[in-house]
Amino acid sequence: MSGEISMIGSVILALFLAGYLGQQYLPPPKPKVIGLDLGTTFCSVGVFQAGTGEVEVIADKVGRKSIPSAVSFTPTAVLAGHEAVDLADSNPQNTIYDAKRFIGKIFEPEDLVQESARYPFKVINNNGSAEFSISTNHTFTVSPEFIGSRLLLKLRKMAEQHLGVPIQKAVISVPAEFDERQRNYTVRAANIAGLEILRVINEPTAAAMAYGLHKVDVFNVLVVDLGGGTLDVSLLNKQGGMFLTRAMAGNNKLGGQDFSQRLFQYTTERIRQEFGVSPTLKEDIHRLRQAVEAAKLNLTLQPSVIIKVPLHLNTNERSKTPEGAAPASVLFQAKITRELFEELNEDLFKKILAPVETVLAEGHLQKEDVDEIVLVGGSTRIPRIRRLITEYFGKEPNTSVDPDLAVVTGVAIQAGIMGGSWPLQVSAIEIPNRHLRKTNFS
Template sequence: MAAAMAVLGSSILALLLAGYLAQQYLPPPKPKVIGVDLGTTYCSVGVFQPGTGKVEVIADQAGRKTLPSVVSFTDREILVGYGAQEVGDANPLNTVYDAKRFIGKRFTPEQLSDESSRYQFKVLYHKGDAQFSVSMNESFRVTPEFVGSRLLLELKKMAEDYLGMPVSKAVISVPADFDERQRNHTVKAAQLAGLDILRVINEPTAAAMAYGLHKVDVFNVLVVDLGGGTLDVSLLNKQGGMFLTRAMAGNNQLGGQDFNQRLLKYLYNRIYQRFGTLPSNKRDIHHLRQAVEAAKLNLTLSDTALIKVPISLPDPRQPAEVPTDDKGGQADGGIQVLLEETVSRDLFEELNRDLFEKILEPVREVLSRGHLDRYEVDEIVLVGGSTRIPRIRQVIREFFGKEPNTSVDPDLAVVIGVAIQAGIVGGSWPLQVSALEIPNRHLRKTNFN
């Protein structure tokens, strides 16, 4: 008996040693499950690397780790991401963005009319759902799930190119306030793209995991998610490895696009003051928007940014008729000018002062609903590219009297957390502490508009 036990013990020891040596010296297996952040403005995909325990956010061929959540329908093809963004100003009626705002959401005709009034593409009512009317060779309707599936197909292809093998399983994130129907329709979009969704995780929980908060001793976590078009603030309570969303508030009409618009309006005023007319060529307007976005990004690092864009302006002495191209924009001609404008960070902050202060409205609301004093928040997590803006970080820091956590790229925080969860679901080693979400089905999000 003793001999048998000795043999068994030796066998177990040999097995453990073989496993250790395999982990140390054999190439790690490829990730089996991808993590997907299907964002309102940008989306991304990542994988948890077995063996190293690191997350790799997958880049496209140009090295970009985020994909614009834009799909454009043309006579010849369906463009996705940056390609769709490029033709957006020239093809506005058939370029759909913000589809996530509509996915799985129920509307009355009046609600949908109000929601769709700020978009150039047509949003149609269909038995309580939203559909988009687009035209290629002929007009037809597409659903928000279809638009989402085209983005997910592109992310899936990026992952397959990176891994060198087919991908079929994923974990996906959704806003914490998504109801069961919205979650199901998000899963349906993934299924249309050939993805089997193993788990749906809330975006604030994913962000907390990206910051490693599932492995440290914290209790009250505030997640401020400010992207291109929406602001979401969530108060999480962490107990052991479980996260409970205690309160939510936000503004679905506040984000980086609004900050851009203020600067663009300022440039229009400067152009009119100098030349007595405004650009109407869609190509020039597109270039102006690109320059504004670049200036905003530069001002996060520098005190000034130079905007330098050649534009064509209609002759103010001949306003009666403006020649147009076949897409409805002003044709080449008129006055050719070079717009050069130096924009300071102080000017940008002054143009957006009231919008930056609006960020605190949902913050105060979640603290009130969570019966929590601002000084009782253990960790403030920033998510979304717009939280890079220095003035926004300053507003949050001054309100809480402490530094927000900025150790993770805010554009990639959600996808990093989702990829960690994908690694856990896929059984990748080294094993991570899993974060469980406690469903709070009675929770409602307060919206400030």
Template sequence: MAGEMTILGSAILALLLAGYLAQQYLPMPTPKVIGIDLGTTYCSVGVFHPGTAEVKVIMDSGGHQSIPSIVSFTEEDVYVGYDSLELADSNPQNTIYDAKRFIGKIFTPEELERESDRYPFKVLSKDGEAVYSITTNETFTVTPEYIGSQLLLKLKKMAEEYLGLPVSKAVISVPAEFDGRQRNYTVKAANLAGLDILRVINEPTAAAMAYGLHKADVFNVLVVDLGGGTLDVSLLNKQGGMFLTRAMAGNNKLGGQDFNQRLLQYLYDDIYTTYGSLPFRKEEIHRLRQSVEAVKLNLTLYNSSWVHMPLTLSAQHPTNPGESDQEERTKRGPLHREESQDEDIKRVHFKTEISRKLFEHLNDDLFQKILVPIERVLKEGHLQKDEVDEIVLVGGSTRIPRIRQVIRDFFGKEPNTSVDPDLAVVTGVAIQAGIMGGSWPLQVSAIEIPNRHLRKANFN
């Protein structure tokens, strides 16, 4: 018996030694499974490298680690990501975004009308499902899952160019509140792009994995995911490698776009007060919107930032539309005013400084709204603030210092910001993709326990 144990021990030792030598001296295998974050506003793709345990978030040809979740149709071609973003202002009726809000959902006529009123493109109903009407050299409709497939195809090609081989298998993330139908339609979008989905993982779980919480000694994890268009708050319970989503709440009309719009509205008012008219050229408004986004990003690092750009103004522009027309200006605004050859115009160089204090003042009420779903999930999860072991921040908007301060003041402790919030979900999904692909060193896989009775509370 002792001899058998000795032989067994020697065999195990030899196996471990062989594994060590393989990791040290054999070439690393190429990842076979990619991880995809198909976000509402931006989407990303990543891979887990065997041996090094490094997650690589793959860049597009322009060096971006995330691409806008936008697809634009023209008579010549279909454009995706940043190429589509460039067409958003000149071709608004055929440029589709926020498709994730519609995928796999059944709407009443009233619900669909309310949702479609927010967009410059036309949303129609087909047996309760949303479809988009596109008019180029002909009129046709496309589905939200088709829009998703075009984004996924772009991500797939980015991964193939990086890896140097065809890719057919993936792990994909979805919001925790997605029901079975929405998950199935997300998988359908991936199938249209030529991808076999090995696993669908909840976004909060993926974020927790990115922070290493699947291996850490924590129990109650609060994930605050604030992106470009939506706020999602999830309370996770974790034991071992298993996650249970205990409560969810959010606001599907609160995000970075809303913060941008407040600043853009301020600039419109400033321009009108200074010059007595508003810009109307599409390309200039597009650059103004880009400047607003740049200012917001700069203010996460600096106390002030400048907007300066040439503008062409109408000398005969009507009076300032005023606050009562703010929503209409958000959707249409000076952006859609056409220039007439006979119209008097004036050219100015607009320049103004935006302080972080001003930006925070313009958005103070929106920042405070973040606490509403946080309080709700704690109540639904029967948890006190001090019982939360880890607060995880996800989404680019959580970089805003004032937002971090609001969360820090509420809990009385620092949230975890050790991972890039823009890339937390895709990093976690890539780790899970590595696990599904059998990569080593092996990670502890996160197992999600479905909570079929859970419903997400939304606060708009």
């Protein structure tokens, strides 16, 4: 009997030794499950690397780790991501963005009219569902989930090219306030892109996982998610590895795009004052918007930046140029300081605190009861916004994770768990809150 036990022990030891040696000397298996963050403004794909236990957010060919959530239709192609954004000014009626705002949602007719008024493309009502009208060499409609599918397909192809293996399975994140229909239509978008969704995870929970909060002893977690177009504030209660979204509030019309627009309006007025006219050519406007966006990003790290933009303006002098001659360009140049940028946007920045106060009130908490403040979304990099949050709570938020990539990092960890990758991770378990309602500000 003792000989049999000894033999069994030897076999088990040999298996452990083989596993250890394989882990040390054999290449780790390629990830087969990807994590997807289909954001309103940007989207990303990540994988959990077996062996190292690290998350890799996959970049495109030029190193960008996220792509704009935009799809543009031309007579010969359907373009997604950066290629679509490049056509936004020259092909505005057929370049669709912010589709996530419409996916799976049922609208009252007047609400859809109001929501669609802010976009250059045409949104039509199909029995309460939004569809987008496209006119290239013929006119047709596409659904929000089809737009999402083109973005997810691009992310899938990026992952396949990087990993060198076909991908059919994924985990995807959604806003915590998404109802069952919106979640199902998000999954449908992934299915159209040829992906099987193994799990849908809430964005705040994914962000908390990225910060490792599913493995540490915290109870009240506040997630401030400020992206390009929306603000979402979520209060999570955590016990063990279980997360309950206790309260939500936000502003569906506040984000980085609004901060850029304030700076764009300022520079346009400066051009009018200096040259007598505002830019009207699509190429000039596109170039100025790009310069403004770059300035906003650089002001996060630098106290001031110089904007230099060549423009072709229709001034009286230019109208006298010989017919057929190309008008000479002018160079607009301006110094933009961080103080100026903060002054232009101070009222918008302060709007961030309203939903923070609301979730604390609905969660019956004081500021001091919040254990961790987690920042998500690229706009939370703005120094003034971080100062506002720090001053409000009397302590600094957790900034240990890239806020642009926090959600996709958490989703990739969950994808690794679903794929059984080694080293094994502790999964976050979400407790459904059927009575949860999101308070919206504007």
